[in-house]
């Protein structure tokens with residue numbers, strides 16, 4: 001372990017700028033930034049010349065040790081966070097999911113017990129709401145007040161889906177608490193009908209999965225969630241955006257002044273769905289059209305979508321085989337916590353669609369802001385946690401289950417060669433990837449409280465002022481500003497370089 005560390009000569013990438021400079025770290029926190037720093041003797045120095053030095057990734061969507069579809073995901077909080085670090089991610093946010101009969105508050109405690117003592121990096125928790133009642137509402141109050149939770153997830157499909165009235169109530173309560181509502185947006189009722197018909201026709205294999213869940217069935221639910229958020233006046237976070245249609249719906253509601261964020265999974269931009277392969281089966285499905293991948297990256301580049309996650313929810317091939325006679329029983333989920341940074345770099349930055357600063361925004365800063373971890377996380381600034389990745393964009397690595405650090409026995413990115421190798425990963429000031437060598441410490445991660453925001457008020461007046469009237473009489477509607485203001489309320493001081 002290291003208590004003092006100097007990172008010299010790197011290109012420091014933040015979401016808003018790239019600067020040449022040095023970083024001095026002490027006791028897990030960034031203490032100085034700039035050039036010709038005066039530092040104590042005996043400090044370890046890492047030379048980052050020719051490398052990008054970026055905030056460690058934040059993966060806001062993992063399911064470690066998740067009891068789901070009659071089985072349990074195989075990456076637990078140790079393997080999952082170890083793999084995260086190996087790939088340059090230094091914070092994860094998992095989902096506390098209530099088992100049947102368990103309350104949201106109890107689910108939170110169950111997940112704290114699963115994770116504390118096992119995590120190798122810091123983590124936070126969202127809490128899933130699998131139904132709606134006065135008890136759920138009270139639990140939300142307690143979770144926000146005393147337990148460091150500021151986000152709640154609702155599902156519009158699966159057997160724990162909620163209806164529109166329940167979404168309305170939950171969004172409203174999130175708004176009043178200053179929490180954010182997340183949705184898994186797919187129309188569950190249509191999916192059930194489609195799947196029943198397919199099974200009746202003898203389509204029982206994994207190809208039935210995507211056929212039963214086409215893009216418009218996703219986009220319809222995204223639209224419905226946006227309508228409800230607009231009616232309630234609450235912000236909204238849509239997980240797993242997999243298609244143009246959904247992104248266009250999100251964009252349309254952003255133009256109406258609704259604060260709606262969209263998240264894209266690493267698998268959606270780097271894997272072309274092969275519908276006959278149960279191992280690639282996740283929900284919403286990885287789309288089989290290659291165009292979907294590039295389009296999602298363009299939406300991320302243009303700030304219609306803001307965040308990338310992994311939805312890491314891994315099942316071994318033996319578990320995937322539970323659905324060999326009925327695609328509805330194949331446990332849903334893929335890997336990604338380890339490889340998200342590399343595949344987004346390869347498909348986004350190396351391909352010329354996304355610049356390095358935008359890469360930092362979509363892999364780290366935006367998640368930090370949305371979940372109120374900024375500027376403690378998501379930025380290289382004095383006072384921020386020393387969660388840093390030193391990235392060599394000239395080196396490549398080839399992804400394989402043979403070399404990955406996850407517990408799962410296959411990798412959906414198998415064989416993919418990516419530019420961008422994390423040579424050093426610093427987690428709370430500890431060098432956990434050191435010249436490419438992984439050395440994690442089980443239990444060294446902490447639970448990070450995500451405090452609520454001041455209750456959000458939808459203010460159409462504020463939105464209207466964003467319509468700019470030009471001298472020639474035309475009115476320009478700045479569609480992104482409203483959302484920008486929301487994110488920028490929380491901006492820290494830009495690092496200053498002497």
Ligand code: DUC
Nearest residue numbers: 184282283313332333
């Ligand atoms: N989708 C998955 O594929 N797995 C876990 C939960 C989810 O929504």
Ligand code: ZN
Nearest residue numbers: 105109146147
């Ligand atoms: Zn408690």
Ligand code: ZN
Nearest residue numbers: 061063311313
């Ligand atoms: Zn998920």
